Amino acid sequence: MTDEQLAGIAKALAHPARVRIVRLLAAQSECRGHDVFAGLPLAQSTISQHLRVLKSAGVISAHAVGTSMVYCLSKPVLEEFLNALGGIASDAAICDPGQGDDR
Numbered sequence: 001m002t003d004e005q006l007a008g009i010a011k012a013l014a015h016p017a018r019v020r021i022v023r024l025l026a027a028q029s030e031c032r033g034h035d036v037f038a039g040l041p042l043a044q045s046t047i048s049q050h051l052r053v054l055k056s057a058g059v060i061s062a063h064a065v066g067t068s069m070v071y072c073l074s075k076p077v078l079e080e081f082l083n084a085l086g087g088i089a090s091d092a093a094i095c096d097p098g099q100g101d102d103r
Contacts, residue, residue, distance in 0.1 A: 001084040005058075009081045012057035017042060018050045022073065025060060030072040032065070 013019060017040065024039050025031050036051070037044050051071065054060045058077045062069050 001080050006081065006084050008057045009059060009077065012053050012059050015050065015053075017046070018054055021047070021050055021054060022059065022078075025071055025073045030070045033069040033071065036071060 013022065020040060021036060024036060033051075037047055040047055042050075051060065051062070055062055058074055060071050061074050062071045064070070
């Protein structure tokens with residue numbers, strides 16, 4: 001995963017409402033749009049914007065079923081994001097706050 005992709009997903013997940021949407025979608029294999037709207041105490045237009053951000057980052061996907069949109073998580077994208085963060089954490093140098101600058 002490139003730094004740009006990692007940053008894009010992190011930015012998409014950097015809002016509590018979008019995290020709530022991800023949690024909502026994680027609880028089921030797919031979710032109709034009206035169920036997402038019913039699951040959050042936000043205006044439909046606000047939720048739609050959050051869904052667009054998540055979709056643009058590749059965190060979720062959507063497809064039409066009849067007149068409804070159905071959303072689901074892109075699990076491979078989230079797993080790759082998690083692995084990239086885990087790689088950063090495992091490669092990180094250990095910081096000893098007690099050995100820092102004594103200003």
